[in-house]
Amino acid sequence: MVKPKAMVDEDQCLSCGGCVSVCPQDAITLKNLIAFVDVDKCTSCKICVNTCPIGAISLEVV
Amino acid sequence: MDYDVVVVGAGPAGSVTARFAAENGSKVLMIDRRAEVGVPVLCGEGISQRIDKWGMLEGTKWIASVMDGAKIYAPDGTLVTLSKEMAGNETGYVVNRDLFDKELARQAGKAGVDIQLRTEATGLLKDKAGKISGVKARTYDDEIEITADIVVGADGVESWIGKWAGIATTLKPYDLETCIQYTLSNIDYHSDYAEFYLGKKIAPGGYVWVFPKGDGVFNVGIGILASLSEPAMAKQLLDSFIKNHPVFKKGTCLRVLTGAAPVAKPVETVRDNLVLVGDAARHVDPITGGGLTTALEGGKLAGEIIGKCVKDQMFDKDSLFEYETLWKQAFGQKLLRDYLVKDIMLGFDDKTLNMLADSLKDYKFEEFSTLSLVKALVLKHPTLLMKLKPLIRLSEKTK
Numbered sequence: 001m002v003k004p005k006a007m008v009d010e011d012q013c014l015s016c017g018g019c020v021s022v023c024p025q026d027a028i029t030l031k032n033l034i035a036f037v038d039v040d041k042c043t044s045c046k047i048c049v050n051t052c053p054i055g056a057i058s059l060e061v062v
Numbered sequence: 063m064d065y066d067v068v069v070v071g072a073g074p075a076g077s078v079t080a081r082f083a084a085e086n087g088s089k090v091l092m093i094d095r096r097a098e099v100g101v102p103v104l105c106g107e108g109i110s111q112r113i114d115k116w117g118m119l120e121g122t123k124w125i126a127s128v129m130d131g132a133k134i135y136a137p138d139g140t141l142v143t144l145s146k147e148m149a150g151n152e153t154g155y156v157v158n159r160d161l162f163d164k165e166l167a168r169q170a171g172k173a174g175v176d177i178q179l180r181t182e183a184t185g186l187l188k189d190k191a192g193k194i195s196g197v198k199a200r201t202y203d204d205e206i207e208i209t210a211d212i213v214v215g216a217d218g219v220e221s222w223i224g225k226w227a228g229i230a231t232t233l234k235p236y237d238l239e240t241c242i243q244y245t246l247s248n249i250d251y252h253s254d255y256a257e258f259y260l261g262k263k264i265a266p267g268g269y270v271w272v273f274p275k276g277d278g279v280f281n282v283g284i285g286i287l288a289s290l291s292e293p294a295m296a297k298q299l300l301d302s303f304i305k306n307h308p309v310f311k312k313g314t315c316l317r318v319l320t321g322a323a324p325v326a327k328p329v330e331t332v333r334d335n336l337v338l339v340g341d342a343a344r345h346v347d348p349i350t351g352g353g354l355t356t357a358l359e360g361g362k363l364a365g366e367i368i369g370k371c372v373k374d375q376m377f378d379k380d381s382l383f384e385y386e387t388l389w390k391q392a393f394g395q396k397l398l399r400d401y402l403v404k405d406i407m408l409g410f411d412d413k414t415l416n417m418l419a420d421s422l423k424d425y426k427f428e429e430f431s432t433l434s435l436v437k438a439l440v441l442k443h444p445t446l447l448m449k450l451k452p453l454i455r456l457s458e459k460t461k
Contacts, residue, residue, distance in 0.1 A: 016104055018240045018322030020220040021233045022288055030220070033096070047235055047288075053242040053320050055294025 004059040005039040006048050012056035019048035019057060065091045065176075066372045068197055068210035070183045070223050072099050074354060075340025076216030077166035077175075078118060078361030079368070083214075084173040086369020091208060092167075092175050093199060095182035100163030104218075104321040106243060106283050107162075108256060108273050109354040111146070111154035118169065118358060124162040125155050126275040130254040136419030137261030137412040143423075156256075156273045156281065157354075181206075186213065186226045186336075194227065194335035211377045212368055214337045216361075219322045221342040227333050231342070235288035237326035239268050239351045242296045243283030244304070246313030250278065259303070262412050266290040268351070270303050272310075282310055285323060285351055287408070323351035327401050328394060332382040339364045345389070348401040356393050363388045399456065406452045417443040 006028075008019075015033040027041035028048060037048075039062055049057045069080045072094035080092045096102075107126070113119070132144045146154060171177055180202055187196040187207055196209035215223025219238075221231035257272040264270055267287025274280055284300040304310045324341055325348040331338040339345070345360045346353035367385040371377060410418075421442040425435070436454060440447045 014318070014320040015102060016241070016320035016322045017218060017220045018238060018288065018320070021231075021322055021324065022235050022238055024232060026225060026232065030095075033102075049293050050291050050295075051235060051238065051240050051288040051322075052293065053240045053286075053291075053296035055297065058293070 002061050003044050004061045005042045005044055006037045006046075006057050007060040007062070008035045008037060009056045009058075010034050012054055014054065014056075016053070018051050018053070022047050022051050063209045063211055064196070065089050065208065065210040067091070067212045067214060067368055068093065068208050069175075069214040069216055070197060071216035071218055071340075071342070072096075072167050072177060072179075073163060073216060073218060073340060073357070074166050075342070075345070075357035075361045076214065077163070077170045078358050079214050079216060079337075079339050079365045080175040081166070081170040081173045082362050082365025083368040083372070084170065084175045084365075086366055086373070088369050088372040090170075090175045091178060091210070092170060093178045093181040093183065093197075093208070095180065097180050098160075099167045099177075099179070100160035103159040103317075103319055105159050105319075105354075106241070106271055106273060106321070106352075107157050107159050107275075107281055108271070108352065109155050109157055112355060113155075113358060116358060116362070118362070119162070119165050120169070121165065124157050124165050126158050126279075127156045128254075129154060129156060129256050129274065131256070133255045133257045134419070135257065135259045136416045137264065138416045138419075140416060140419035140423055142419050143255070156275050158275075183217065183223065186223070194333070197223075211372065211375075212335055212337060212382075214339060214364065214368070215342045216339050218341045219324055221338070223336070224329065224338050224342055227336050229330050229333065229338065231329055231338075231344070233324055233326055235291070237324060237348075238288040239285035239323040239325050240288045240291055240296050241268075241283055241285040241321035241323060241351075242300055243281055243319050243321065244300070244313075244315045245275070245279060245281050245317035245319075246304075246310055247277075247279045247316050248312070248314045249280050249309055250312070251280075251309040260415055264303065265299060267408055270300065279316070280310070280313070283321075285321075287325075323353065325349075325351055325401075325404060328389075328397050331386050331389070332379050334379045335377045337364055337368060337382055337385060345393070345397070347397065348404040349407070356397070359392055360389045363392065402456055403453065406456070410449060414446070414449050417446055421446065
């Protein structure tokens with residue numbers, strides 16, 4: 001089974017960096033001020049999904 | 063070396079550090095990934111007027127309004143009013159953060175700091191001996207290397223410079239407030255107070271704030287503890303707060319911004335050839351989530367010590383450690399104590415907060431002392447004594 005990974009809705013992200021600071025895998029960076037998830041590092045823990053104040057991150061099958 | 067010091071991040075902590083390092087004789091470059099200093103704003107924009115004494119900012123363009131104090135609303139609506147003197151670090155001025163940051167960067171430039179925008183640090187440079195010797199960066203499409211004896215991480219809540227240097231800066235969700243704020247205009251309401259609304263249903267592990275910016279413009283925002291957050295919860299709760307507010311629901315939104323405030327214990331802030339300042343150093347009050355005053359105060363200390371170390375050509379951890387000693391004296395103890403208070407307060411249910419507010423609403427804060435405060439609280443609601451015991455013990459320990 002393919003594990004769903006954190007995915008960022010680029011049109012929604014307002015670049016606060018909260019998800020970057022709490023990701024236990026350091027899998028998230030801001031690319032051109034938009035959050036970007038390195039799916040190889042993502043362990044689907046959902047911390048970033050719950051942290052995003054506007055719901056711009058969700059778990060999706062890549 | 064290209065520079066004595068490279069500062070990563072042109073926010074308040076970066077600009078002040080850069081400025082004071084330059085004023086003390088260092089050759090400084092400050093880089094920022096953004097195209098414009100201070101934009102996007104990621105902040106509630108409240109700051110203590112204590113900054114007046116430090117004289118770091120000229121002019122008044124960066125000031126949006128001056129507040130007279132704070133009004134705190136308990137979950138049941140009980141109001142506690144605090145004068146400016148009692149309201150602490152985060153009330154005083156409401157600033158225009160974009161102009162505030164630009165003024166601090168302008169001062170840095172005036173002191174001789176070179177500033178390079180659209181330049182993002184991508185890693186640390188190390189010499190053959192493994193010592194930090196600058197940063198790798200991307201500027202527009204080019205990968206560049208900037209060599210410097212000291213790297214300053216002023217890169218905010220993300221704190222990559224710290225991570226790359228092996229400092230544990232990744233935050234637990236329990237130590238982060240996740241925030242969203244609207245700037246609302248055409249508000250038919252006058253207030254010279256910062257307003258704070260508490261309650262599990264209003265803002266779990268945080269609060270809603272209302273900061274007046276003048277001319278019918280208000281910042282209305284929310285911070286909730288990330289460990290209590292669910293997807294989009296901050297936005298949903300703020301939207302419902304505004305929808306249910308008789309005045310704010312009629313406002314015109316001019317700006318929406320998100321933010322992330324570390325409410326953690328401070329981290330290690332020096333390594334050989336490396337210094338952390340501001341949010342990157344977790345120099346943020348864990349109760350309020352406010353970090354502007356500590357960014358300025360800590361940045362000045364960092365800049366002065368860096369200047370001294372550059373003069374002496376000593377870049378090791380022991381030489382830079384004077385900065386850590388000084389910020390611990392200036393505000394480190396307070397941050398640590400407030401972290402413990404945050405811990406205790408997160409255990410308070412709404413009923414306890416209501417009782418606290420009911421005891422405090424008529425309390426004369428001029429006579430403020432821990433003992434008189436506790437007496438006032440407990441006289442009215444004796445059951446508060448049990449809830450407050452950890453706080454009393456803490457205040458005895460840290461006297």
